[in-house]
Amino acid sequence: MIFKFFDKLSQDFSELLNDKKEYNVIIEIDKEENKKSFTAHSVVLRYRSSHFDKELEIATTNENNIKTIIKPNISAQIFEIILKFIYGGIVDIENTDTKTIYELMINSNELELEELSAKLESYLIESKASWLRTHFFFVYHSIFDSNVFTNLKKFYNDIIVKHPNLFFESENFTSLQETALISILQRDDLKVEEIKIWDYVIKWGIAQNPTLPTNLEEWSNENFKVLKITLQQCLPLIRYFHISIEDIWEKVKLYEKILEKQLWDDMIQRHMFPNKSVKSLVLPARIISNPELPPRTISTSELPSKVNEPFSTIINKEHVVELSSWIDRKSTTYSLENIPYEFELILRGSRDDFNPKTFWNMCHGHSGTIVVAKVAGTDEIIGGYNPLAWDNLTSGFMETNDSFIFSLKNGDMRNSILSRVINSKEALLYLSDHDIYGPDFGNCEFMMKSSVSDFTQDKLCWCDPSDACYEKPIRTTNKYFSIVDYEHLRNMRHRHAGTIIVIKVAGTEEIAGDYNPLA
Structure with a gap:
């Protein structure tokens, strides 16, 4: 038999956080007029966060053997929530606005509090999907700088696949990180014609090099080389063999110099001799059909x-x-x-x-x-x-x-x-x-x-x-x-409104009843 007393343990450690007698760490949060100091205990920080374990190794120590850690990029409001989690394992976001919860998730990840970060990520997807959609590019930009938040990335990529115009036609599209663009180009179910994807990729690549001439006729070989280097991770993800010969001739040929010669030759060959094999990799066509969805309902109880x-x-x-x-x-x-x-x-x-x-x-x-x-x-x-x-x-x-x-x-x-x-x-x-x-x-x-x-x-x-x-x-x-x-x-209507009660009287043939229209 094992007896567990986690609630009392959490309560005791939460009270320890407020104990100013035995602390040996000061953490300075935020900057300028918003700066605030928190006290903590190194033994708790080390065992609860690998990030703080490393920070304490290099932190400066004063004459009273108190170490100081400086975190200027975290707000006091968010760090107070994080510190309560580190000590008591409890996070209360009942009355917290969604933007703060999002920032809490980001900061938790930076402090290597994976358990909290993952929980907040799931919460945002399950309970704050509307906010995530409304702040699409704000969130999308920030999560692709890291190797985490895979569920959030999938959440957004699924939206893009379903509604690609929201993504590609946005004024924020060209400021997107390369990793985010690559993750979209890799999708087989991206419902966009391949020639349009080519156009979008070229548009993105040019936007990363604002010094390129605006008139394509003025481009030098060096200009094409710059664009080719910029798009070297994106170009292999385009399904060239599913672009019509007319579009290849009218649009792709303009940027022929950024493609490998073998690929260009194979594209032309495929349209001239469709049954002849090519040396270049042929990616499958994207699934761009949009079948009718059957009616479906989901009950709140389900x-x-x-x-x-x-x-x-x-x-x-x-x-x-x-x-x-x-x-x-x-x-x-x-x-x-x-x-x-x-x-x-x-x-x-x-x-x-x-x-x-x-x-x-x-x-x-x-x-x-x-x-x-x-x-x-x-x-x-x-x-x-x-x-x-x-x-x-x-x-x-x-x-x-x-x-x-x-x-x-x-x-x-x-x-x-x-x-x-x-x-x-x-x-x-x-x-x-x-x-x-x-x-x-x-x-x-x-x-x-x-x-x-x-x-x-x-x-x-x-x-x-x-x-x-x-x-x-x-x-x-x-x-x-x-x-x-x-x-x-x-x-x-629930709670059984509009009901009829029917009874049979014992010892007789009588049947009586009543109707109640209310719940």
């Missing part, structure tokens, strides 16, 4: 054990309380303990697709649903409730008295906005062009639209404030916008 993701990355439980109260037309808001609905995830753009057609395919037949969308470049969360079934075979205005559109309290939005339908005959508009149009409440009073089949790519979503189908506008501007992410949620 999520923790099966797919390990929250029912929503956009709204929280407080929002659910508010939305549930609006659905039931309550004069007072439900409490957190008395929410009559369970919200079921039908679709998440970042998980399933941002194509309008995906919305109609996956949401077809679902009634009593909520669409919530995160507006790009703002803290706004907007959406609409549709009590009717979405129908991808129907077009035209749909009539209901119970739909509403809304803007939820979040970030800079101090109060939520509820706008109920007032023109019931034009409550919703089902448009037949599913390559362009998604959900449309009223006559564009909340509309999701994209001409490139991706709601995140072009600013065509709109909340028209001038129409009169709903009580009031849910945005303070009439500008078009794109979205960061969106979700389609089905509200399911």
